Amino acid sequence: KDRVRALENDPEEIKRTIAILKEQILFMSAEASFYAGDYDAAVGSLTSLLKNENTPYFWDGYFLRSSALVAAGKPQEALSDYGQISMAYLGLKDPKESIYYKVQCKTGDAYVAMKEYGRAAAAYGNAAIALLNPQMKPAGEKPQTDPAEIKEQRRWLEYAVFMAAVCQNELGRDADTKTMLDLYRKEFPEGSNMSRLNNLPKPEEAVENSLNMF
Secondary structure, three states, X not given: OHHHHHHHOOHHHHHHHHHHHHHHHHHHHHHHHHHOOOHHHHHHHHHHHOOOOOXXXXXXXXXXXXXXXXXXXXXXXXXXXXXXXXXXXXXXXXXXXXXXXXXXXXXXXXXXXXXXXXXXXXXXXXXXXXXXXXXXXXXXXXXXXXXXXXXHHHHHHHHHHHHHHHHHHHOOOHHHHHHHHHHHHHHOOOOXXXXXXXXXXXXXXXXXXXXXXX
């Protein structure tokens, strides 16, 4: 009731509340369209949402739109979105490393869709290098304390190492493939892809199985 009274006496707050609700509805509509396989509708909703650069759905909105673009057969457009995300990431005062790892992985996915496996391997490798050489971590060596952030980082690092191995294998680079497989076994002994390491899938198959990671 107090909230209602406050809104009644503050027209500007009413406008802000309506705007937030509209953005929430747009994002929920986009999610529903994405999971229903209507990728063009998802892109449309998210494009409307992202007209506001200050939307609280900025990161989720861009990642979901780029995933929808890849799924719709428009990976080149998705790469443009990943470029936007990367630029925004560089402007953060206290960036989360998980965002960096995620954008590298999703960039790799877009290159896989374009059958550019060398570029895909490089993108995945940009994330995986944090495990091979900790000094190369994007946010320096600041210790992580947030369990949720640590878990998110590990989720994307696991995917990056696996996909780097998959792409290197597709390119016939046996030494690089072995490096990534050994790294995976060392870092993720309980990983979801352990059973696939001895018979690596095609890059497209591996990406398709993780389409809903965003």
